[in-house]
Amino acid sequence: MKVLVPIKRVIDYNVKVRVKPDNSDVDLANVKMAINPFCEIAVEEAVRLKEAGTATEVVVVSIGDKKCQEQIRTALALGADRAVHIETEESLDSLNIAKLLQKLVEEEAPQLVILGKQSIDSDNNQTGQMLAALTGMPQGTFASEVKVDGDKVNVTREVDGGLQTVALNLPAIVTTDLRLNEPRYAKLPDIMKAKRKPLDVKSAADFGIDLSPRANVLKVTPPAERSAGVVVESIDELVEKLKNEAKVIS
């Protein structure tokens, strides 16, 4: 069974995110980048399937500029067998990513595609679902457990009320939630091996898809800073302020 895992290069979750002064976007210049944590969980799950003998090959794919080969290398060091880099300088929205992935799914014919449920930069939570719609494959989103059983995969989903388990016919799409597994870190010999694993670079432009954006970002603003408190002189003043300024009592 072949497993395809799309991964995204995003700002490292330890980095304090700043917005560009012109409010056009999040500021990514010279900040530490990493694999999106949910994608890392997806890689881990695929590698575990391989270690358990369920999967035979794990292929990772990343779409982006040359730099995302760093994250591809990380995924290869974590245990993926080979990688595809779909190169583009554009920052693509979820639908365009899903369309490119659809083409790759046609080409690779994986039995399982495991994606992160969302990326921690744009927080869209769309790509997996869109890919399912485009490919017509069944989807199990927000997975906290994935069990392959013959030509089915049972996916336990984290839903509002608790857990729901769905059985999907393979080939299928799974998106990972936080509790699916705890990803490993790369061991040094695997870091060395990763460099020698096959990496296939394709240009996004060659996929024959109209990649013009469907959504435009108008403005990005940081969350409002909590303003400083004030010292009140008396209880009366406090009550007055709570009534008339904060309007939390009447």
Added chain:
Amino acid sequence: MTAPMINARDIDFLLYELFDSESLCNRQRYQDHDRTTFNEVINTAKQIADKHFLPIRNKLDNQQPTFDGKKVHLIKELKPALDALQESGIPSATADYEFNGMQLPPIIANVAGAYLTIAGGTALGYSMLTTANANLLQAHGSKELIEKWVKPLREGRYAGTMAMTEPGAGSGLADLTTTAIKSEDDSYKITGNKIFISGGDHDLNENIVHLVLARIKGAPKGTKGISLFVVPKFLVSDDGSIGKQNDVALAGLFHKMGGRAQTSTALSFGEKGGAVGYLVGEENKGLQYMFHMMNEARVMVGSGAAAIAVGGFQYSLDYANNRPQGRLPSCKDPHSPMVNIIEHADIKRMLLAQKAYAEGALALVLLGSQLSDDEKTAETDEAKAHAHTLLDFLTPIIKTWPSEYGPKANDFAIQVLGGHGYINEHPVEMFYRDNRLNPIHEGTTCIQSLDLLARKVPMNNMLGYKAILAEFTKTIAAGNAEPSLAAYANQLAEALTTLNKTTDFLLKAMGTENIDLVLANSVQYLSMFGHIVISWIWLKQAVIASAALKEELHINEQQFYRGKLQAMQYFYRYELPQINHWSLLLTTLDDTTYQMNTDWF
């Protein structure tokens, strides 16, 4: 968000801007590497630090190892953390491929070690000592010894120690009394007492390999009669199976100010007739073999000191950014919000001091790692020899300066936190205690200063001295080429004049005056040289920073380079001028300490 252990941007700066580590990949030994593998290794080290050591750091400090008369007890969380470290491949990362290493450049391993040291403190000592032990055996042991001991050491099945110190022989190993008597089967019977042996007993590993310094019966007195032996905790038969316990007994544990993760042991060898030991290399060359590893061991001590200084700096910086307290002197309005303490000039002073000490020390120890690499892998024999000369000369400074100023940085970290720095809810007081060992072991500060002034400076017609001064001069020229740095370059040039004058004076005085008096202020000489080396390292960083600032830069980058320039300025204004005072004491042969009568205390 918790404080970062290290500023990752500074690591990038040091590795890829100051030392050009990426170019190492052109060397044959490192041809399988690229910047991505370097970064991945560092990332793995950071993750192990985060996942396995940070969560138990406090517990390791608060629950020291205990000895119930039979067995040593360690907290149960330690072994899984060390196992994870071993499995990651980091302990043998720099070793050759054929010894399961990944031929990682030492400078990268040093950075990986910094993360682990900040998170794990002396817990890492078990692993580091084992690696050092294996390296020593591999360099000087016979094929049989290597086969039998190095392999399981590298696999992490056995642990290693260095057993040199005795109750009567610490700084002066020449006086050690542990003895060895040859048996019929060419092994030796070892008898004697060793103290302060780190990792000397525990059951984290199947076996412990002590590398013991002892005198073979009849060998000459002093350093010329010392040999090195492998003395295992358990004997091992030829098929590799563990046999009976050797005649090595744990006499007790020491309870330490810091570094509490690692056992510090008193070991008795030969209480029941003699512990079985195997000679390493030739008789009477033991100390020489030990010293062979000493440069690396001393760079390692400096590196630990620098890392802990960095850890404290980052922690107190984060704290200062988030602790509101007081108002600026100009603000009289009690209704105004308090400022975060980082706004106070004095807090900035203490943070700048830490930045200057910690980042200066880190740059210095990375230079040490790079030189230790260059002396083996540089492109030409000339470059190898040059690196060897520089490293040999700088070793006392690479060991001592971070060890002296690392704890000072940690002292400032405590002060930045105020009362919160004095309690164990924050790690800064632990950093201080951990770091305080570093001026003591691997040769105390005084021993290093004597090594520098009495040996390294005059050695080989001042070859090392001249080599490092030539490096200083190059950087001064680079500084002078940049108008905004010329004042600092001049200041460093003046410092060199002072250094030359002082050195000339002392070398002459060594031939004509009472040598005890001439060497009485050797520590001042080391301080002076150390401060000049750090000023040089900062000027090198400043040259890069000011060149970078000429470009259109992102605000984060501008701030980073401005910070480098300001820390450099701090060191030149607040620290470097002290050398004039030290020079004065030295060139007047100030005899205050020398003349102090021991009865007058």
